[in-house]
Amino acid sequence: MKIVIPGGSGQVGTLLARAFHAEGHAIVVLARHPGPAPWRSVAWDGASVGAWATELDGADVVINLAGRSVNCRYTPEHRRQILESRVASTRAVGQAIMRASRPPPVWLQASTATIYAHGFDAPNDEASGTIGGAESDAPTSWRFSVQVAQAWEQAALQAAAPHTRLVLMRSAMIMSPDRGGIFATLLRLVRLGLGGPVAGGQQYVSWLHDADFVQAVRWLIARNDLAGAVNLAAPNPLPYAAFMRALRAAWGMPIGLPATRWMVAIGAFLLRTEPELALKSRRVIPGVLTQSGFRFQHPTWAAAAVDLSRRWKARRH
Numbered sequence: 001m002k003i004v005i006p007g008g009s010g011q012v013g014t015l016l017a018r019a020f021h022a023e024g025h026a027i028v029v030l031a032r033h034p035g036p037a038p039w040r041s042v043a044w045d046g047a048s049v050g051a052w053a054t055e056l057d058g059a060d061v062v063i064n065l066a067g068r069s070v071n072c073r074y075t076p077e078h079r080r081q082i083l084e085s086r087v088a089s090t091r092a093v094g095q096a097i098m099r100a101s102r103p104p105p106v107w108l109q110a111s112t113a114t115i116y117a118h119g120f121d122a123p124n125d126e127a128s129g130t131i132g133g134a135e136s137d138a139p140t141s142w143r144f145s146v147q148v149a150q151a152w153e154q155a156a157l158q159a160a161a162p163h164t165r166l167v168l169m170r171s172a173m174i175m176s177p178d179r180g181g182i183f184a185t186l187l188r189l190v191r192l193g194l195g196g197p198v199a200g201g202q203q204y205v206s207w208l209h210d211a212d213f214v215q216a217v218r219w220l221i222a223r224n225d226l227a228g229a230v231n232l233a234a235p236n237p238l239p240y241a242a243f244m245r246a247l248r249a250a251w252g253m254p255i256g257l258p259a260t261r262w263m264v265a266i267g268a269f270l271l272r273t274e275p276e277l278a279l280k281s282r283r284v285i286p287g288v289l290t291q292s293g294f295r296f297q298h299p300t301w302a303a304a305a306v307d308l309s310r311r312w313k314a315r316r317h
Contacts, residue, residue, distance in 0.1 A: 001221075002059045004104070006030040006044065006093055007066025009037075011181045012110075012174055012213075016063060019214045028055050030066075047088040053096035059104045061221050062164075064093045067110065067152070074144060074274055086152040094159020106165045106221055109156040113172045113206050113233055113284040115149035118142065120202060123237065125287030126170075126229045142276050153229070165227050167220050172206035172233035172284055174213050175304065177312040187312060189256075190248050196256035198264055201241025203281035206233045209298035209308070216286075219294050226292060233284045235299050240278075243301060250305035 003020050005013050008029035017039050021027045027039035030052050034041035044052040046066050056062055066089035068081045090109065097103045116124040117132035124130060132138070132146040153168050160166045175183040189195040208216075216232050238246075248256050264278050286294070298304035 001061060002026040002028070003061045003063065004028045004030065004055050004059045006062070006064045006089060007046065007110075008063070009033075009035070009041070010065065010069075011176065011178055012171075013063075013065050014178070015174070015176060015210055015214060016217060028059075030055070044092075046085060047092060049092055049095050049099070053099065056093075056096045056104060057100040058102045061106050061108065062093060062097065062104045063108045063110075063217065064090060064156075065110045066090070066093075070145070070148075070274075071277070072274075074141065079144060083148050083151060086148060087155045090152060090155040091159050094156065094161065097161045097164050098159070103161050103164050105163075106167070107156075107160075108167045108169055108217065108220055109153075111153050111156075111168045111170045111229070112145075112149050113170050113231060113282055114145045114280070115153070115170060116282065116284055118203075118280050119283060120204065120281055121283075123283045123285040124231075125285050126231055127287055129231075129284070138280070139276075141274075142280060145276065145280075165224065167227055168229045169217075169220070170229055170231045170233075170284070171213070172208050172231070172237075172282065174208050174210055174232075175308055176210035177308050177315055178210075183308055183312070186244070186247060187251065187309070190244070190251050190253050193253065193255050194257050194259070195244045195248050195253065196258035197241040197244065198259045198278050199261040201239055201244070201258070203240050203279060204237045204283035205240050205243040206237040206282040206284040207243075207301060207304075208232055208234050209296075209304045212296050212298055215297065216289060216294065219289070219292070223292060226288060230288045231284050231286045232289070233286050234296060234301070234304070235285055235290060236301065237283050237285065238301055246302040247305045247309075250302070250309045 009031040
């Protein structure tokens with residue numbers, strides 16, 4: 001297959017490109033600043049249709065991952081960049097597909113599990129999950145993330161082509177031993193003895209092992225009956241305190257100092273990021289994947305954490 005990955009130069013895109021390239025597929029990554037890679041990298045601006053659009057004509061799959069990182073302070077300028085980078089790139093991909101004489105049969109569009117409401121009770125699946133933005137127990141600043149997710153998905157739905165199946169991938173945190181990812185950040189806290197509960201630790205963590213992420217993408221490509229919103233998350237989210245306890249056990253760290261809400265706020269400020277990333281409760285389950293027969297290799301976090309820790313050590317040694 002020819003697989004085109006707009007915005008595929010980051011960690012998640014590299015996961016997919018590496019896996020599909022190893023299987024012999026023709027991979028094309030669209031990047032603002034193309035660099036050396038085992039696959040082809042083509043320049044694009046992430047905002048308008050250009051010469052890059054010819055790559056989509058005749059392609060088998062488009063996986064759009066483009067968008068500015070949300071790991072930053074939500075200043076007015078950063079908010080603008082986060083929103084516009086997602087909406088503009090999605091519209092451009094949709095326009096390129098519409099103009100193609102041989103449009104790709106499937107378009108997998110990145111979205112986020114953050115679209116669901118902050119909550120501690122019922123889990124959120126695609127059919128009955130509660131979209132966030134109106135929670136009484138969440139800061140108003142958290143509404144921005146939900147608004148971005150909604151605008152992102154709406155841009156894809158408005159740009160959807162009649163002959164291309166559109167899947168909105170509402171991804172949880174993807175755990176990989178690669179440098180620069182969320183797993184590396186969490187593991188660093190554990191290694192420093194700081195991997196204890198945060199603000200009580202009752203907020204839920206939704207996650208997905210990198211092997212299951214890649215396999216889920218394969219599944220979505222192959223299953224012509226699946227379209228619309230699909231949660232990419234392991235079937236067993238768990239509270240942050242239990243999540244970090246399992247990671248400490250997998251690493252062999254006996255202690256993990258706790259952090260209060262105000263400590264998280266100060267730490268987030270010093271790290272130039274937002275407290276929401278640690279405090280929002282995301283209890284998301286993969287209803288569509290499970291009902292369609294998908295089988296997870298790593299359905300529970302304790303076993304997944306052992307595998308990820310082992311691979312992290314192996315790559316450093």
